[in-house]
Amino acid sequence: MCLAVPGRIESIREDQGTRMGKVNFGGVVRDVCLAYVPEALVGDYTIVHVGFALARIDEAAALETLQTFAEMGLLEEGLAEIRGAAPGDDPVLCPLPPAEPPRR
Amino acid sequence: MKHLAEYRDGDTARRLAAGIASIVTRRWAIMEVCGGQTHSIIRNALDQLLPPEVELIHGPGCPVCVTPLEMIDRALAIAALPGTIFCSFGDMLRVPGSHGDLLGVKAAGGDVRVVYSPLDALDLARRHPDREVVFFAIGFETTAPANAMAVRLAERGGVSNFSALVSHVLVPPAIAAVMESPGNRVEAFLAAGHVCSVMGTLQYPPLCARYRVPIVVTGFEPLDLLEGIRRTVVQLEAGKHELENAYPRVVTEEGNAAAKAVVAEVFEPCDRTWRGIGTIPSSGWKLAERYARFDAERRFAVGGIVTAESTLCRAGDVLRGAIKPNECPAFGRECTPRTPLGATMVSGEGACAAYYHAGRFAAGQGERP
Numbered sequence: 375m376c377l378a379v380p381g382r383i384e385s386i387r388e389d390q391g392t393r394m395g396k397v398n399f400g401g402v403v404r405d406v407c408l409a410y411v412p413e414a415l416v417g418d419y420t421i422v423h424v425g426f427a428l429a430r431i432d433e434a435a436a437l438e439t440l441q442t443f444a445e446m447g448l449l450e451e452g453l454a455e456i457r458g459a460a461p462g463d464d465p466v467l468c469p470l471p472p473a474e475p476p477r478r
Numbered sequence: 479m480k481h482l483a484e485y486r487d488g489d490t491a492r493r494l495a496a497g498i499a500s501i502v503t504r505r506w507a508i509m510e511v512c513g514g515q516t517h518s519i520i521r522n523a524l525d526q527l528l529p530p531e532v533e534l535i536h537g538p539g540c541p542v543c544v545t546p547l548e549m550i551d552r553a554l555a556i557a558a559l560p561g562t563i564f565c566s567f568g569d570m571l572r573v574p575g576s577h578g579d580l581l582g583v584k585a586a587g588g589d590v591r592v593v594y595s596p597l598d599a600l601d602l603a604r605r606h607p608d609r610e611v612v613f614f615a616i617g618f619e620t621t622a623p624a625n626a627m628a629v630r631l632a633e634r635g636g637v638s639n640f641s642a643l644v645s646h647v648l649v650p651p652a653i654a655a656v657m658e659s660p661g662n663r664v665e666a667f668l669a670a671g672h673v674c675s676v677m678g679t680l681q682y683p684p685l686c687a688r689y690r691v692p693i694v695v696t697g698f699e700p701l702d703l704l705e706g707i708r709r710t711v712v713q714l715e716a717g718k719h720e721l722e723n724a725y726p727r728v729v730t731e732e733g734n735a736a737a738k739a740v741v742a743e744v745f746e747p748c749d750r751t752w753r754g755i756g757t758i759p760s761s762g763w764k765l766a767e768r769y770a771r772f773d774a775e776r777r778f779a780v781g782g783i784v785t786a787e788s789t790l791c792r793a794g795d796v797l798r799g800a801i802k803p804n805e806c807p808a809f810g811r812e813c814t815p816r817t818p819l820g821a822t823m824v825s826g827e828g829a830c831a832a833y834y835h836a837g838r839f840a841a842g843q844g845e846r847p
Contacts, residue, residue: 377514377698378620378672390635392627407597410623410737421675421728424567424617425595426624428734429675435727442487442699 378421378428379443380436381406383414397422400440487701491527494704498711499529506714507533507663508707509656509799511649512670513540513827514698520832522700524707532711535664535799536832538652538755541617542569542825543797546751547785549645550575553614555780556643557583557590562778563606565599566614568592569825574818576786596628596642603632603640612774615642620672622646622763623737626744629765629772643774644764647750649673650681651761657689659798666710668696668703671725676741678733682721690719697725744769753821754794793820796829803833805841810834 381397386408388394397406397420404425411420411427419436420427431439510516516536519525525534538544554575557564564580571580571592584590589609593599596613603611615625625642632640649670656664669682674695682693692713696706706724713720723729743766750762765773791813792806803809803822813819815831822828833839 378675390631392631407595407624407627409627409740410734412736421672423620423672424624425597426627428620428623428672428737429728431727439699442701 377443378423380419380421380431380439382436383408383416383418383420383427386414386416395427397427400444491524491700491704494701494708495527495529498532498704498708501715502529502531502711503715505531505533506665506711507535508666508668508710509535509537509664510668510696510703511537511539511653512668512673512698513537513543513825513829514672515668515670515696515703516540516829517827517832518698518700519703520829520836520838523836524700524703527704528707532707534707536796536802536829537656537667537799538752538797539618539649539670540797540822540825540827540829541621541647542567542573543793543821543828544647544752544755545570545573545616545645545821546753547576547787548751548783549643550579551577551783551785552775552780553643554578554580554583555783556612556774556778557588558586559610559778559780561609563589563591563602563609563611564614565591565593565596565602565611567616569827570614570616572815572818572824573821574788574824576784596625597631600628600632600637600640603637604635607639609639610777611640612778613640613642615644615646618647618649618670618673619677619741620670620675622741622745623676623734626741629744629769630740632772633769638771641772641774641777642765644745645750646745646763647752648747648761648763650685651758652752653685653693654689655755655758655761656798657685657691661800664691664799666692666714667694668706668710669693671695671697671702671729674723674725674729674733676734676737678738679721679723679729679731680733686719686721692719693721695721695723695725695729697728752797754797788819791820793822793830796820796822802841803830804838806830810839 381399384396384398386395393408395408407426414430580590599613694706694710745763746766747760748762748764749759751757790808795801818824822830
């Protein structure tokens with residue numbers, strides 16, 4: 375369901391018994407839960423969905439996906455979602471582009 | 479809106495499409511189950527790149543769209559309770575309930591907050607011990623590990639003012655329901671790549687065998703989708719019905735063992751009503767008995783919910799693949815992303831919103847130029 379955005383793991387820590395880390399998404403760094411990628415190390419790439427890393431992927435595949443997302447305009451949407459992490463902002467599970475008027 | 483012409487791999491995409499055209503000998507109807515894939519297909523006009531024999535039917539894989547009306551109404555009632563902070567993914571806020579939406583509850587003074595991750599909701603609960611913090615836990619198998627972890631951490635950390643309103647749905651039972659629905663035209667499926675990154679692929683071969691349909695696990699980028707479609711057509715033309723993984727850089731056969739273990743601990747299967755479709759047996763997850771005290775449905779007794787669906791909206795027909803969004807009389811008229819009658823017009827994953835944003839207003843613009 376919907377996008378998982380690739381990012382690079384910058385650091386790993388234990389937070390109240392949970393494996394957490396900082397993940398860099400094309401320049402935007404966010405806290406991500408790494409509990410589901412116990413094998414992942416700093417420098418590895420992972421795909422992240424709603425703040426959780428779901429799978430480790432190789433660097434070439436991650437960069438390819440990031441480039442494709444950037445060209446499709448999806449990266450800005452994904453990053454807006456990730457940036458808007460503070461409660462009260464308006465990130466969405468799968469962001470919509472701004473509504474355009476009907477062209478009839 | 480970017481189109482394939484602007485896309486670096488446009489030539490590769492056209493070659494893949496030409497490859498599909500060279501092997502196809504008759505009409506085939508293929509369903510992409512996942513709403514994220516629908517979004518990518520329409521946004522990049524991949525369906526119009528395909529030979530006319532290959533029709534893509536958009537499936538019910540948009541969790542926002544299929545969350546049952548009764549659950550939306552329950553969310554609205556809980557969110558309006560004094561002392562409650564109601565947390566949701568952003569695209570649920572405009573989903574119409576029987577009477578209004580979460581945005582309306584917020585405008586009327588309810589404390590409704592958008593979160594990026596369920597852990598943000600848990601964090602709010604820790605910081606506001608005097609308030610009840612409720613998280614609207616929707617999603618398919620991709621989102622379930624995150625939502626399950628939030629509940630598990632609430633239990634481990636003794637965060638007793640946190641609860642989850644759970645409305646999880648599952649892909650394999652939906653595939654079975656599509657195949658068993660009267661008048662079904664779907665002959666093959668693209669399975670959702672990120673769902674399979676969690677669950678693996680082992681649930682699908684029995685469906686291939688039982689319904690004699692090819693199922694190809696497919697990613698979200700234009701080339702991933704075209705390659706998934708190409709492999710599906712190869713199987714259809716050869717009369718095969720096997721599970722294939724066209725997204726191996728993310729999906730393994732066994733999936734994510736750690737995530738599956740936490741999901742199995744926190745959730746248990748249940749029957750689930752899908753908005754616009756009806757009840758599908760064992761098609762959802764609810765909180766397991768051990769975590770029942772974190773179940774917002776049990777914690778907040780909001781009774782007397784009487785649901786009323788829009789009489790104009792044909793989202794159910796869209797979700798079943800019976801009509802294309804622009805074949806609904808209300809599409810782009812009474813129903814727009816700003817004035818949605820159904821959830822399929824709200825979410826970025828919804829087929830109606832995808833058609834609207836791609837400017838496909840006339841019926842017949844659905845399949846090909």
